[in-house]
Amino acid sequence: MTASSPTTPEDARAALDLIEDPATGLGLVKAGLVQGLVVREGKAGFVLEVPAARVGGYGPVREAAEKALAALPGITRAQVVLTAQAPAETTRVRKGARVADDPQAQVGPPPASEKPAHVRHVIAVASGKGGVGKSTVSTNLACALAGLGLKVGLLDADIYGPSAPRMMGVEGEPTFEDKKLLPMQAHGVKLMSIGFMVDEGRAMIWRGPMASSAVRQLIHDVAWGSEAEPLDVLVVDLPPGTGDIHLTLVQKLRIDGVVLVTTPQEIALIDARRAAAMFAKTATPILGLVENMAFFADPATGAPIPIFGSGGGVAEAQALGTPVLAQVPIEMGVREAGDAGRPVVLAAPESAAAKAFVSAAKAVWGGISN
Numbered sequence: 001m002t003a004s005s006p007t008t009p010e011d012a013r014a015a016l017d018l019i020e021d022p023a024t025g026l027g028l029v030k031a032g033l034v035q036g037l038v039v040r041e042g043k044a045g046f047v048l049e050v051p052a053a054r055v056g057g058y059g060p061v062r063e064a065a066e067k068a069l070a071a072l073p074g075i076t077r078a079q080v081v082l083t084a085q086a087p088a089e090t091t092r093v094r095k096g097a098r099v100a101d102d103p104q105a106q107v108g109p110p111p112a113s114e115k116p117a118h119v120r121h122v123i124a125v126a127s128g129k130g131g132v133g134k135s136t137v138s139t140n141l142a143c144a145l146a147g148l149g150l151k152v153g154l155l156d157a158d159i160y161g162p163s164a165p166r167m168m169g170v171e172g173e174p175t176f177e178d179k180k181l182l183p184m185q186a187h188g189v190k191l192m193s194i195g196f197m198v199d200e201g202r203a204m205i206w207r208g209p210m211a212s213s214a215v216r217q218l219i220h221d222v223a224w225g226s227e228a229e230p231l232d233v234l235v236v237d238l239p240p241g242t243g244d245i246h247l248t249l250v251q252k253l254r255i256d257g258v259v260l261v262t263t264p265q266e267i268a269l270i271d272a273r274r275a276a277a278m279f280a281k282t283a284t285p286i287l288g289l290v291e292n293m294a295f296f297a298d299p300a301t302g303a304p305i306p307i308f309g310s311g312g313g314v315a316e317a318q319a320l321g322t323p324v325l326a327q328v329p330i331e332m333g334v335r336e337a338g339d340a341g342r343p344v345v346l347a348a349p350e351s352a353a354a355k356a357f358v359s360a361a362k363a364v365w366g367g368i369s370n
């Protein structure tokens, strides 16, 4: 027991075992459905891992579990992530296993995790799948947060395809001062990217430990802020997936919350779920989901045309127990703005996409600053 959270994991388990697993009639803990339970600093959460075929029926169980945790003394935030059990082959613990696959993985932020010096809040933008618009969301969120009057940094940690320099319209190499890298500046945002050190093609071939040590350096050896002028928020654009880089980041970086990016397509949603499960296992709160490319507005009528399907992101957010921060339409201006190095929130602030990004930024800031 601690002063801030009188509830222990045992208390939480006991409360969760009072909820019945509809498939077996057993309590959730006895049924083996509670994975990666974390109770710390007023937060409680776990991954509700159920057979893939039955995921659909467990929404009410997830809600009941969240309510039960929220009702425990000292718990101010409860989060239960519903996820399908991975096939047996991927759950095997193996050399170099990913944290999301490893049932023995350490739960909760490891003691060594910390924020970079003079950075007040860190948010990570993640996707399970590549190409869903994660970098577009990161750059627009960063610019929108700066537009709210905040001091913002953007760390492009996507070492396999750094695109922030291009999307923010920055070229050149950062310089050193007092053994620290000075971030570049663009649109009022401090920017650091592996793309400044190597060209995009070379970044693709980075592997495991080398990539992890590069990311560590980008986090801690950069002069993001100073005593007099700390950064309010650092937005970290993660590489897609749930691999080594993510493990390094959650081990080394204290992340206040994660923004998950997905498209409404089933395949992207499944990967987003895997990413969500990984963050839940490391007690990293998920701030919400941005459904990108949610629809295309009919040029004649304005009616939404669901090019990549519809309703997927909203349903997924419900299953994960996390809010939908924004549904961003497919707009040519979004791509053009990214290609021109001036994100759409600046290039076309009146567009529906820009407004969606700004409201997501406000929700994110509300989620981490309270």
Ligand SMILES: Nc1ncnc2c1ncn2[C@@H]1O[C@H](COP(=O)(O)OP(=O)(O)OP(=O)(O)O)[C@@H](O)[C@H]1O
Pocket: 127, 129, 130, 131, 132, 133, 134, 135, 136, 137, 158, 161, 163, 240, 292, 293, 328, 329, 330, 331, 332, 334, 335, 336, 338, 339, 353
């Ligand atoms: N809402 C949108 N409307 C139109 N184009 C978009 C939208 N979102 C992203 N794009 C475009 O889709 C492409 C992929 O986006 P982006 O690079 O942001 O994805 P990513 O998930 O970061 O990809 P990667 O996995 O390569 O890092 C880019 O050309 C981008 O301009």
